[in-house]
Amino acid sequence: MGEGTENGTLRFELLGPLRALRDGADVPLGPPKQRAILAVLLLQDGRTLSYEGLVEAVWGDAPPAHVRNLVQKYVSGLRRALGDGVELSWTGAGYRLTGAAVDDLAERRQLVDAALTARDAGDVRRAVELASEAEELWRGDFAEGLRAPYLAAERLRWAEKRLTVLEARLEGEITLGRSFEHVHELVRLVAAHPLRERLVELLMLALCRLGRPTDALTTYEAARRRLATALGADPGPALRSLHTRVLRQDAELLPSPPVPVA
Numbered sequence: 278m279g280e281g282t283e284n285g286t287l288r289f290e291l292l293g294p295l296r297a298l299r300d301g302a303d304v305p306l307g308p309p310k311q312r313a314i315l316a317v318l319l320l321q322d323g324r325t326l327s328y329e330g331l332v333e334a335v336w337g338d339a340p341p342a343h344v345r346n347l348v349q350k351y352v353s354g355l356r357r358a359l360g361d362g363v364e365l366s367w368t369g370a371g372y373r374l375t376g377a378a379v380d381d382l383a384e385r386r387q388l389v390d391a392a393l394t395a396r397d398a399g400d401v402r403r404a405v406e407l408a409s410e411a412e413e414l415w416r417g418d419f420a421e422g423l424r425a426p427y428l429a430a431e432r433l434r435w436a437e438k439r440l441t442v443l444e445a446r447l448e449g450e451i452t453l454g455r456s457f458e459h460v461h462e463l464v465r466l467v468a469a470h471p472l473r474e475r476l477v478e479l480l481m482l483a484l485c486r487l488g489r490p491t492d493a494l495t496t497y498e499a500a501r502r503r504l505a506t507a508l509g510a511d512p513g514p515a516l517r518s519l520h521t522r523v524l525r526q527d528a529e530l531l532p533s534p535p536v537p538v539a
Contacts, residue, residue, distance in 0.1 A: 287363060289319055290381040292435075293416025295423060297359070306358055310335060311351040313425040318365070318374040320431065327371035334427035385411050389442055401449045408446035415439065444475050447483075456483040467496075471503050474516045481519055485530040493523050 288298040295316050297304040306312045317334045318326060331348065332340050341347065352372065356365050363376040392407035419435035420428045443466070450459045463480040470476055477500040481493040497512070497520045504510050511517070522530060 287359065287377065288380045289377055290416070291316060291319065291379050291420050292381045292385065292414050293418070294421045296416075299360075304358055307351070307354045309423060310347065310425075311354050313423045313428060314348070314351050315355055315374075316420050316423055317425065317427050318372060319377060319379050320427075321374065322378075323373065323375050325368050325371040325373040331372055335425045337426040381414050385414050388414075392442075392445075396445070396449070401452050405446055405449040405453065408442055408449070411442060412439075412446065440470070440473070444479060447479050451479065451483050451486060454486070456486040459483060460487060467500075471500075472507055474500065474504075474513050477512075478516050478519055481516075481523065482530070485523060486532050488532045490523050490526070490530070494520070497523070 286300060287304070290296040290298070295306065295312050297306055297315075306315060313335050314331065317331065326334070328345075328348065332344055336344060352365060359365065359377070363374065365372065365374050388407050388411040392404045392411065395401075395407060396404035419432045447459055447463060450456075460480070460483045463476065463483055467473075467476050467480050477496060481496050484490070484493040484496065497516065500516070501512055504512055512520070
């Protein structure tokens with residue numbers, strides 16, 4: 278968590294709209310570009326970012342003519358908003374933000390690492406619980422609403438990381454015999470990410486575990502057509518292999534009872 282100040286402790290969050298909280302209360306952070314500068318500097322983890330690097334990160338390769346004045350104005354605004362416990366300094370080589378950390382990113386990292394450890398130890402139930410806690414930290418898209426080239430790239434990267442953890446959680450839910458509770462979530466996710474084969478694979482597996490192999494085959498065929506139309510490609514090896522197993526009525530795909538609670 279951000280360091281304490283005489284005005285209270287600051288907490289920063291980026292798993293959704295940028296938010297700074299002092300003892301639970303929102304801290305006004307100013308106009309969008311000022312907020313974007315804060316988000317970019319927070320993501321440097323205390324490293325110095327050159328003036329040119331900051332301008333490119335926030336405005337891209339076509340900044341306004343008066344961008345230097347804007348940077349100075351926004352940096353001054355952030356210093357006033359954040360108070361003495363967080364230092365936004367000019368080092369001679371660039372701007373550096375210290376005394377601040379992105380708390381929800383750190384908490385997510387700890388939960389995901391613990392989930393991976395539990396999964397590797399064979400504790401699927403605990404891994405699912407921890408992955409669910411990590412998902413609950415999200416309040417929207419990464420740095421939602423802030424327009425800056427650097428943050429747009431980070432938004433894509435974190436969307437992928439979020440989906441990867443979500444897929445792992447859903448795989449665990451299916452393993453625990455909870456396909457019925459999550460098949461509709463998978464249908465929604467496939468609709469939102471129609472070319473993501475792992476989600477199609479998980480939906481097919483969930484349908485098979487519910488005794489609906491025909492629906493699983495229909496799901497595969499729909500995905501195959503989408504891939505052909507959008508990419509001119511066939512499904513990958515994992516999805517094709519699952520399709521073959523469904524056709525062969527692989528016994529491992531049959532409905533299974535929920536894993537009993539220990």
